[in-house]
Amino acid sequence: MRFLSPAFAMLLLTTPAHAQCGGDFSAFVTALKPEIRAEGLTARQVDGFLAGVTQDARVLRADRAQSFFRKDFIEFSRLLVSQNRMQAGAANLAKYRAIFDRAEAEYGVSRGVLTAFWGLETDFGAFQGDYNTRDALVTLAHDCRRPELFRPQILAAARLFARGDFDIAGVGAWAGEIGQVQMLPIDIERNGVDGDGDGHVNLRSSPADALLSGARMLQSLGWRAGEPWLQEVIVPEGLDWSKTGLETQLSTADWSERGVRAREGSLARGLKASVVLPMGRKGPAFIAYPNFSVLFEWNQSFAYVTTAAYYATRLLGAPAYQPGTPDPLLSLEDMKALQRALAARGHDVGKVDGILGAMTRTAVQKEQMRLGLPADAWPTLELLRKL
Incomplete structure (x- = not known):
C-alpha cells in the first residue's frame, strides 16, 4: 500500500x-x-x-498501478478506519501497553501513531x-x-x-x-x-521488535516528543483559503486570530501549524502540527498520511470528523486532463496519473489564486473549465 x-x-x-x-x-x-x-x-x-x-x-x-490512492479522503479514510480496526486497535493498545510505554519513554512517539500505522500497514501483523x-x-x-x-x-x-x-x-x-x-x-x-531480547531484529513475528523499531525510525526522522500531530478544527467561511495547505505555517495564535478553532479542546500553544483541507473548504478541516510532516517520511500519499494521523487521534479518544459537503472528486480522466493543463502552464505535477498528490494540490491552489477562485487546493470542474 x-x-x-x-x-x-x-x-x-x-x-x-x-x-x-x-x-x-x-x-x-x-x-x-x-x-x-x-x-x-x-x-x-x-x-x-x-x-x-x-x-x-x-x-x-x-x-x-497504485490505483488505491485515487480515492478521495472521505472514501479512503472511511474504508481504512473501519469499526473493526477501531476495536482491534483498542484491544492491541491494551494488550501491548508495556511496549507502548517503552516506545513513548525511550523514543517519544505516541502509542496512537504507532498503533495506527501498525493497523493500516498490516492489520496488526495479520497480512x-x-x-x-x-x-x-x-x-x-x-x-x-x-x-x-x-x-x-x-x-x-x-x-x-x-x-x-x-x-x-x-x-x-x-x-x-x-x-x-x-x-x-x-x-x-x-x-x-x-525489543524482545532474543538477539535478533525480527519485524515479522515480534510485535516488540516491530513497534520499537518503528518508534525509533520516527524519532530519527524528527518526531518531537510530547507534541500533537493532527487536530480537527472548525474554520470560518471568510478564511483566506490561500493560507491553507502544508506550504503555509502560522502560529496557533495567528490561526486563532483568523477564526480557526479546535472542534474539541483548544489549539496547542506555542507551535507553528498548517490548516489542511483534504477535500477543500467544504469538507473536513484539520490543523497539522510539525509532527504531521514527519509522517510523510513513512508514506508520501497525502490521503494515506492524513488518514493514519486521523486514525491515531481516534484511537486516543477523538470523535469522528465532520465530513461537510465537499464537491466530488474529479473523475480519473478529468483529473488527468487537469494535470495536463496545469503542466502546460508550467506547474510541476509529477506524473500525469490522475492522483491528487501534493504537487498537484500546490499547482491547483496557485491557479485558483490566479483565477480569483477560492484557493483551497481542491480541484473542481469549474477550475478545469477555466484552464
Whole structure:
C-alpha cells in the first residue's frame, strides 16, 4: 500500500547514477555479486543470499498501478478506519501497553501513531504482504525506472542476511517493505530494535521488535516528543483559503486570530501549524502540527498520511470528523486532463496519473489564486473549465 518515502532521495547522493539496470536478468544478478561481496559478505553468503532469485512480474505491475490512492479522503479514510480496526486497535493498545510505554519513554512517539500505522500497514501483523522481499528488491533494481532507489536496499538486505536478520524466503510488500510496520532493509539496519531480547531484529513475528523499531525510525526522522500531530478544527467561511495547505505555517495564535478553532479542546500553544483541507473548504478541516510532516517520511500519499494521523487521534479518544459537503472528486480522466493543463502552464505535477498528490494540490491552489477562485487546493470542474 505504501508509496516510497522521500528519505529515499538521500540515497541518490551515495548511489552511482550509472548503476547497471535492464538487460538480461541473469547477467544482472551475476553483476550484483561482486558489489554485495564488497559489503563484507563471504562468497558463500553472497551465493546463499542470491540463491534462486527470480524476476517478479507482479512487482512491476504493482509499481505501476497504485490505483488505491485515487480515492478521495472521505472514501479512503472511511474504508481504512473501519469499526473493526477501531476495536482491534483498542484491544492491541491494551494488550501491548508495556511496549507502548517503552516506545513513548525511550523514543517519544505516541502509542496512537504507532498503533495506527501498525493497523493500516498490516492489520496488526495479520497480512504483511505476499511478495518475496529479496526478489522484489532485485526486480525493482533491475527495472530501469528507479534503480538508484532499490539497489542500496539490496545491499542492506544482504548485510542483514549476513547477520541472520533477513530471510530470503520471507514475504512482504511489493516495494520491499518488511514486517508488521513495513520497514525497508536500510531502515531496519539503521533503526531496528531487538525489543524482545532474543538477539535478533525480527519485524515479522515480534510485535516488540516491530513497534520499537518503528518508534525509533520516527524519532530519527524528527518526531518531537510530547507534541500533537493532527487536530480537527472548525474554520470560518471568510478564511483566506490561500493560507491553507502544508506550504503555509502560522502560529496557533495567528490561526486563532483568523477564526480557526479546535472542534474539541483548544489549539496547542506555542507551535507553528498548517490548516489542511483534504477535500477543500467544504469538507473536513484539520490543523497539522510539525509532527504531521514527519509522517510523510513513512508514506508520501497525502490521503494515506492524513488518514493514519486521523486514525491515531481516534484511537486516543477523538470523535469522528465532520465530513461537510465537499464537491466530488474529479473523475480519473478529468483529473488527468487537469494535470495536463496545469503542466502546460508550467506547474510541476509529477506524473500525469490522475492522483491528487501534493504537487498537484500546490499547482491547483496557485491557479485558483490566479483565477480569483477560492484557493483551497481542491480541484473542481469549474477550475478545469477555466484552464
